[in-house]
Amino acid sequence: MSRLSPMRPLWILLPLGLLYLVLGGRLVQLHAFPGDDVGGLMNVLADSSRLDAARGPITARDGTPLALDRPVYRLVLDSPWKYRRFHPENRNSHARSGASVRSELERLAQAAGLPMLDLAMILLDPVRSYKVVVDGLDPVAVRRLRVELRDLSGSGLHLEQSWQRVQLYGRAFSHVVGACRTDEQGQRRGSFGLEKTGEQLLPGVPGYKQTQRVTGRFGVNPAMGFRMPQDGAALQTTLDAALGVFVHAELQAGFAEYTPDWNAALVLDARSGEILAVHGLPDFDPQGAASGPLYEDSFFLPARSAVEPGSTFKPFVVAWALDQGVIRGDEIFHSPGTSIRLPGRTVNNANLVSTADMTAGGALVHSSNVVMVQIGRRLGIARMRAMLDAFHFWDPVKVLEPGFDRGLKPPEHEWKGSKGVTWTLPSVSFGQQLMINPLRLGLAYAALVRCEPVRTPRLLRAAPAAQQVPSAGVAPLRPQTSAYILQHMQQMVQRRAGRPLPHWEDLEWGGKSGTAQLPGNELVNTCTFVAVGPVADPSIVVVVVQQNPVAEKISGTQIAGPIAGRILRRALELRGEVAPILGPASCICLDSPASAATLDGRGGE
Numbered sequence: 001m002s003r004l005s006p007m008r009p010l011w012i013l014l015p016l017g018l019l020y021l022v023l024g025g026r027l028v029q030l031h032a033f034p035g036d037d038v039g040g041l042m043n044v045l046a047d048s049s050r051l052d053a054a055r056g057p058i059t060a061r062d063g064t065p066l067a068l069d070r071p072v073y074r075l076v077l078d079s080p081w082k083y084r085r086f087h088p089e090n091r092n093s094h095a096r097s098g099a100s101v102r103s104e105l106e107r108l109a110q111a112a113g114l115p116m117l118d119l120a121m122i123l124l125d126p127v128r129s130y131k132v133v134v135d136g137l138d139p140v141a142v143r144r145l146r147v148e149l150r151d152l153s154g155s156g157l158h159l160e161q162s163w164q165r166v167q168l169y170g171r172a173f174s175h176v177v178g179a180c181r182t183d184e185q186g187q188r189r190g191s192f193g194l195e196k197t198g199e200q201l202l203p204g205v206p207g208y209k210q211t212q213r214v215t216g217r218f219g220v221n222p223a224m225g226f227r228m229p230q231d232g233a234a235l236q237t238t239l240d241a242a243l244g245v246f247v248h249a250e251l252q253a254g255f256a257e258y259t260p261d262w263n264a265a266l267v268l269d270a271r272s273g274e275i276l277a278v279h280g281l282p283d284f285d286p287q288g289a290a291s292g293p294l295y296e297d298s299f300f301l302p303a304r305s306a307v308e309p310g311s312t313f314k315p316f317v318v319a320w321a322l323d324q325g326v327i328r329g330d331e332i333f334h335s336p337g338t339s340i341r342l343p344g345r346t347v348n349n350a351n352l353v354s355t356a357d358m359t360a361g362g363a364l365v366h367s368s369n370v371v372m373v374q375i376g377r378r379l380g381i382a383r384m385r386a387m388l389d390a391f392h393f394w395d396p397v398k399v400l401e402p403g404f405d406r407g408l409k410p411p412e413h414e415w416k417g418s419k420g421v422t423w424t425l426p427s428v429s430f431g432q433q434l435m436i437n438p439l440r441l442g443l444a445y446a447a448l449v450r451c452e453p454v455r456t457p458r459l460l461r462a463a464p465a466a467q468q469v470p471s472a473g474v475a476p477l478r479p480q481t482s483a484y485i486l487q488h489m490q491q492m493v494q495r496r497a498g499r500p501l502p503h504w505e506d507l508e509w510g511g512k513s514g515t516a517q518l519p520g521n522e523l524v525n526t527c528t529f530v531a532v533g534p535v536a537d538p539s540i541v542v543v544v545v546q547q548n549p550v551a552e553k554i555s556g557t558q559i560a561g562p563i564a565g566r567i568l569r570r571a572l573e574l575r576g577e578v579a580p581i582l583g584p585a586s587c588i589c590l591d592s593p594a595s596a597a598t599l600d601g602r603g604g605e
Contacts, residue, residue, distance in 0.1 A: 053204025054163055056232030058177055058194050060241040061274075061461060067177050067195070067286075069163040073142050075112055075134040079156030081126040090154070104152050111144040112137075123156060133157065163188075165195075167286040169241065172248035174286040175301035176239070176278050176400065176459075193301075194235060194459075196401040204232035236461040238274035243267060246570045246582075247277045250563045255281045258549035258559055261524075264303035265563065266438045267571050268541040270446035270532065273455025275399065275439070276540075276571060278303050306405035306435040307526045307545055310514030310556065311367045313431030315485045318360045318372075319448060320387040321379045323481045332357050333371045340370045342422050347373050347430075350515065361488035364512065365495065369430045376429025381420050384428060390476040391444040392454045393436050399459040408435040431514055438528075438543040445530050449489070449510070449538045451475050451482035486510055490535050493565075500558055502565040507578050509533030509568055513556030524548045529560035531568040534578075540571045 057068035081087055086101055102116075105123065109116040112134050122131055137145070137159075145159060165180050165188070167173060178193015188203070190196035207229035247265045254263050264280035280302030321327045335355050339348040347369055349355070354366045363371035376384065388394075388409060397404040410433055414424045427433035436444075439457055447454040452475050489510030493501050501511065511531045518524035527549055531542040544564040551559060566582065573580040 051207035051227075051229045052161075052163055053206050053229035054231040055165065055180070055188060055204065056198075056202040056234050058198065058202070058235045058237065060237060060239050060244075061276075062241070063236065064241045065168055066173050066237070066239065066241065067165060067167045070166050071161050072164045073137045073159050073161050074132055075137060075145060075157055076160045077122055077128065077131045077133055077156050078158065079154075080129045083154070084123065084156040085152065085154035086123055086156075104155075107148050108145075108152065108155060108157065111141065111148045113141055169245060170287075171283045171285065172245050172279065173239070174283045175280060175303075177286065178401075179286060190401075192401055194237065194400065197399075197459075198235040201235055202232045205230040238269070238276065238458055238461055239278075240267075240276045240571075240574060243567075243571055243574055244277045244279065247279050247567055250567055251279060251281050254544075254546060254559075254563050258546055258551055260546045260550075261548040262302040262305075263546045263549075264301070264305070264438060264544070265567060266303050266442055266543045267567060268439075268442045268446060268457075268543075270450055270538050270541045272458065273443060273446070274458045277567075278439075300402070301400075302547070303438050303543075303545070304400075304402075304404040306407035306437040307528060307547070308432055308434065308516035308519060309436050309441060310431040310516035310526065310528060311369075312441065312512050312514035312528050312530050312556070313434075313436075314364055314367065314372055314429075315448060315489065315512055316387060316391060316444065317376055317379065317384070317429050318364060319477055319481050319485050320383065320390075321360065321375050322484060323477050324379065324383055326378050326380075326383070327360055327375055329361060329484050330359060332359060333363070333374050335368065335370050338370075340373055342373070342426060343418065344422055345426075347426055361484060361491075364485070364488045365492045367492075367513065372430045373426040376425050377421070379425075379429075381415055381425055384425060385415065387476075388434075391447065393434075393440050393444060395440070397437070397439055397457055399439075399457050404437045404439050405435075407437050407440065410434060432516055433519075435519070438545060441528075441530065442541045442543045445532060445541050445543075446538070447476060449482055449486045449532050449541075451477055451479045486532070486535055486538065489532065501561050502569070504569065504578075504581070507533060507569060507572065508535040509565065510535055510538075511561060511564065513561055515554060515556045518548075525554045527554065527556040527559040529556045529564040531561075531564040533568050533572065539575070539577065540568055542568045542571070 054069040054071075057065045059065050082089075084090065085104075091101060105120050106116050108123075109119040112119065114134065119133070122128060122133060134141075142159060149155060149157060149159065167177055176193055178195040178197075179191050180188045180195050181191045182188050190199045190202065195202070207227040247267065251263050251265055254260075262280060262282060265277065266275070267277040268274065269276055278301065282302075318327075322329060335357050337355050338353075339346050349369050350367065353368055354362075355370075358366060358368065358371060360371070360375055362368070363375070379387075394407050394409055396406055410424050410428065414420060414433070424433055443454055443457060446452070454476070489512055490508060492513075493509060493511045494503075509531060510533065511529060514526075514528040514530075516526050516528075518526060525548060527546045529544050531540075531544075532538045533540060542564045544560040544567070546559050549559050569578065570582050572578045573582060
């Protein structure tokens, strides 16, 4: 065998030795330079994309979704010209004719719902490397495109998924559910309402996908890395979806009839303090809240606003005076006419209020300011202030972001001296010179008529243990006092003369109206009505407010009472406590025309 024969071992081992040297050098390079140089090379070759997680749903008490994420897709070009299958070099390497390319473009254009020439100008543009081709694709188009993109790999197009927040009942829950906004980092965050309240629970954990482009070919090598996104957890509320729709319809009717500045309704479970419904008008379109302009007023649910309670406050004064033994239930109070004179001031009754002598219960039925002033002055400043504390009227409420107004109580200096006796004490006795938010008013009424401690309000079903107990350990009243108040609230509703309140044979309920002027502007009236029922075992409290309504007769009974009565009836129907006779309100769905009073519809006020 010749020394230069190809069969000698040297010729066989030499290529293997060179290969080992190259591989060894590469390993040394990777070990010695693990930082920027190699990482930079990998960054050039690798693509990394974020996989957004679905935000958790917000649900009603029975699990019915109020707000959820639904997937939305857009068609995106995100490939350089040289990697697309339509590049001349890629076409020639696969022996594809111009007619074949045109056919492929027509297939993609038809699936995307675009003119073929428009899509061709994008895909055959050598300068363009990124473009959103179609946004907001419908599900049918998505299915068609998936088939075509899989068959025509390397087109440079892909479907990009994102999430759209949808409120399934539209405006009926817009205020309480709130809205999400996308921050500067591209993260969706709750900006107000339950979306903000549940911000620790609703957002999921995003995933990622890392891929390596296969040079000179169509497609990618997906072996770099992948993590599935983790969707957010559900936020279950105490709200009743069907009741919320009904409340919204009632508020719309009240807004149309009396054109107030705003109106609001709140429904409470009197036994637990759970909020079953809360809404107000003006409201807003929740589907425009994520991107369109949102007026500052949109963030504040009208039912959060503290109002002067007017005569709806009288039952608390009478109850406390009875419980403290300063008056008797059968005691007759002298009524000096339509007004009562005090040192330096005169207090008047409202128009058409009875001027007859009456008991404290009669003062509730007829809403006599003259008698209430006498009861309040007998109760005295110290006892009146103790009552205000016992019913927790100004405790903060943190069930929703932003929170409910804390309200206003008379400041310390207004309780002192002759001013306290002549002005503050009489005014408070018929619900003026103080402001309370509807939620606190409703919770106090639940304690009043049930003779139970004032409950802590709840809006979430999975409330912390601290929120599942009363906020006060003892009931503020004796059972016989609660029974007295409830009896006369029922009589107030049963008085049919000149009263538009609804009556039903199978439901005995009670109520109290209130009419007051806005502090600082006596031309603006606040009409309030509180309804409770059934009388035998009150389980529901409803508070309705109409601010600055337009009517010939400004009265809480006339303007807010019928709405409160019907809402009470509907809430009891849905709980199975009375037979259903009220027709269901029309479902308010995402795509229905806006019919509510809205901020945008009122000239952007």
